[in-house]
Amino acid sequence: MARPSLLLMTAAASALAVVANAASIAAPDAQSVPKTRLGNSIEQDMSASDAAAARRKRGLDLREQAAKAAEARLQADLAARQQQETAPTQTAANGQAEAPEAQFDELARIYQAMKPAKAAVVFEQLDMEVQMKVAQRMRERSTAMILAAMTPKGAAALSMALARRSAGRPQVAATGAKPPKAR
Numbered sequence: 001m002a003r004p005s006l007l008l009m010t011a012a013a014s015a016l017a018v019v020a021n022a023a024s025i026a027a028p029d030a031q032s033v034p035k036t037r038l039g040n041s042i043e044q045d046m047s048a049s050d051a052a053a054a055r056r057k058r059g060l061d062l063r064e065q066a067a068k069a070a071e072a073r074l075q076a077d078l079a080a081r082q083q084q085e086t087a088p089t090q091t092a093a094n095g096q097a098e099a100p101e102a103q104f105d106e107l108a109r110i111y112q113a114m115k116p117a118k119a120a121v122v123f124e125q126l127d128m129e130v131q132m133k134v135a136q137r138m139r140e141r142s143t144a145m146i147l148a149a150m151t152p153k154g155a156a157a158l159s160m161a162l163a164r165r166s167a168g169r170p171q172v173a174a175t176g177a178k179p180p181k182a183r
Contacts, residue, residue: 108137120149132161
């Protein structure tokens, strides 16, 4: 028998190696390939960047919703203000408007917020009718503190005006008890 030549054996071995390499490339088995530290690091970086992108997208969505809600509130407020602006002109055409009464409510809030000593100085300079209307709308404690800080003459004049005003209005007894008999 003839011995195979070395060249023929080398050619057969290289053909077998080519077939084995082609088979391994054609059907890669991911389970059998161990992950390296570099592969793990790249995979973690990619998942972290995906999570950061998702957070940014969620934040942008929330900002957009907040902007839409704020815009809706502003438009509703604008519509309400426009409606309020047209309402006083309609009441003025019908007769006496409610706007002057609202001014006294605002003045009462302003004087209640001030320190009594400073409020008393300014309060005494007002017309007596204005003093009465503002004092009637203030809390009793605030009125008392301002009266205490006023000059005796001013405090007495305002007290008398308030007393005349409250005496002119009949008060309804809350308890339903009969008034005491005069002797």
